[in-house]
Amino acid sequence: MGRTHLLGPGRLMDLFALPAEPGRESEDACALGDGIAVVVDGAGLPKSMRQGCGHSVAWYARMLAEAFRVRLEDRTATMTHALAGAIGEVTDAHRGTCDLDAGSPSATVAAWRIIGDDVEHLVLCDASIVLVGRDGEATEITDDRINAAVDRRAAQLLGAGEHERAEIAAARFRALDETRNVAGGFWCAQTDPDAARHALTGRTPAAGLAAIVASSDGGTRGFQLVGVHTLERFAELASAGRLAEIAGEIRAAEDAKDEWIFAKPHDDIAIVAQSFPA
Structure with a gap:
């Protein structure tokens, strides 16, 4: 799905979304507003890791994206405060029906959010913001603490020696569960609004930007995982709306x-990419 939104004279926002498999509901969600873009990447984890809730990952992603977008409309609220409020709102929406x-x-x-002459951004966990400068230089903002935390805990659980692939996968899922939203682990949106306090935030003068891009980690796989293009190529294509x-x-x-070990094949x-006039 691709859409282009005209937000003002010379200001375009492009969106592209694609599910992992045809006919399957995407667990990513986007919400757009006036100078606002939100991308939420729902964690596609086994039901056993979210067994207290009867709602789907896609439901959670959609609810959080829209709740965050609405709160970002209040330019007096920080992005961190808006995200904390959105997490709390979604938690309250199913607290009474779910354990x-x-x-x-x-x-x-x-x-991201345009505020005055600046663009603010926020990243929680391994989704990404890419800032594209007027000179074409691309800077990715992402929080990869999840990788180090899971690797470290999985190694502790497995101990020394050789291990079967299934045993390694089970240890990594357990490590993911044990290191989520705890000190020394990684932080993501779930039920605790305090997780928002650990998000990466920043503010950039819009005059220095050619574009800003928000992406789920499925959209950054090209340069992060499969090596089909560089960050610079990603930025070039996104800036031109070629999502x-x-x-x-x-x-x-x-x-x-040929073979995928622990990453999903798709x-x-x-x-979502926002271009800025020269």
């Missing part, structure tokens, strides 16, 4: 890969 202590869907977040081309290159590289893709 959230037994598990709930979770998600990563990337968002479907980014997705096409990713899918082709995924299909050409992932949902959600990318």
